[in-house]
Amino acid sequence: MTSHWHFNPAYADREPCAVFRSIAQVFSLNGELVTTDPESEVLRVRAGQTLYYVKRYTIGRRKLARRWFGLRDVFGPQRAVKEWQNLLRFRAWGIPTASLVAYGQERRFGRFVRAALVTEALPDxxxxxxxxxxxxxxxxxxxxxxxxxxxxxxxxxxxxxxxxxxxxxxxxxxxxxxxxxxxxxxxxxxxxxxxxxxxxxxxxxxxxxxxxxxxxxxxxxxxxxxxxxxxxxxxxxxxxxxxxxxxxxxxxxxxx
Known part of the structure; x- marks a missing residue:
């Protein structure tokens, strides 16, 4: 199993450091379920006095044809990866967006297993x-x-x-x-x-x-x-x- 997890150093001295430090910790979290579909779910989680949104992706129950007969998990760009890449892209362009706290994915023998990203809620x-x-x-x-x-x-x-x-x-x-x-x-x-x-x-x-x-x-x-x-x-x-x-x-x- 290969895990790539990125934690925003700006949060190193805050509550998220203990809660979102690894992908394993993120997938063990319980929180308020916001949305769900066959591939992903979004939880609202409180750490200290701040709310965060945790989006977790798995292989799910996609139909075989939609997964390109398994090749999508090897070659296809995962929606989770594109989501955090695009949030980072917005930041680079100066477009206000939610702050990324942590993000990453796990793969086994090159195939996608699971991924997650955590963003800080935008208050008010x-x-x-x-x-x-x-x-x-x-x-x-x-x-x-x-x-x-x-x-x-x-x-x-x-x-x-x-x-x-x-x-x-x-x-x-x-x-x-x-x-x-x-x-x-x-x-x-x-x-x-x-x-x-x-x-x-x-x-x-x-x-x-x-x-x-x-x-x-x-x-x-x-x-x-x-x-x-x-x-x-x-x-x-x-x-x-x-x-x-x-x-x-x-x-x-x-x-x-």
Missing amino acids: TVDLAELAIVRDPRLSDRTWVRHVSTQVAAYARIMHRDGFVHNDLKWRNLLVDNGPRPIVYLIDCPNGAHWLRPFLDYRIVKDLACLDKVAKHVLTRTQRLRFYLDYLGHDRLTDVDKRQLRKVLKFFTGRE
């Missing part, structure tokens, strides 16, 4: 999807919306200009804090990846369409257009911009 935050569901009054505050929209547009522009797409750029994966000028955090990105054209163009449209899927129900047309112009870095739409925008607006037609 809520995802944008929840705000939309409850019709939070902040979404009626044009100044607040403008401040949030500008940040999200900047994050999307940074990713896409590097040839990277989130692949699940939905309101539920965007957290905001409670400040009058809130900070927007981008989280949960196990499917994000770099793409080459022409596949990149399609994926970019999908990212933008995922954002607009909720925005069209809670924001004005002017606010949505302003977001798109901020994303492009343009004062007005060009013919190329208009063609892309039409694709974004039509992306989920017949799929909802």
Whole structure:
């Protein structure tokens, strides 16, 4: 068995040092179950006065065909690995995200066995999807919306200009804090990846369409257009911009 485990030295003198020091310790933890699927589960765990999210991956009960008849466990990139790589990538780009406390995986004879990553909870935050569901009054505050929209547009522009797409750029994966000028955090990105054209163009449209899927129900047309112009870095739409925008607006037609 080969184990690769990385512990953030910034937490060496804090409670997580004793709780998340090894992958074996992480898999022995009990906590509040947040979500689960055949391959992974997310627990909310308290260490000292701070909450942490523990995401644990196993081989699970995937169908053989979906596992590439076993080859995926040898050659295929694991979602856990991509998730912590992408969180580190966001940090490098200056995009606010959850702090990685620890991450790593175990392999046996080259095959994936299990993996985990631990992130510190972002205090006093809520995802944008929840705000939309409850019709939070902040979404009626044009100044607040403008401040949030500008940040999200900047994050999307940074990713896409590097040839990277989130692949699940939905309101539920965007957290905001409670400040009058809130900070927007981008989280949960196990499917994000770099793409080459022409596949990149399609994926970019999908990212933008995922954002607009909720925005069209809670924001004005002017606010949505302003977001798109901020994303492009343009004062007005060009013919190329208009063609892309039409694709974004039509992306989920017949799929909802």
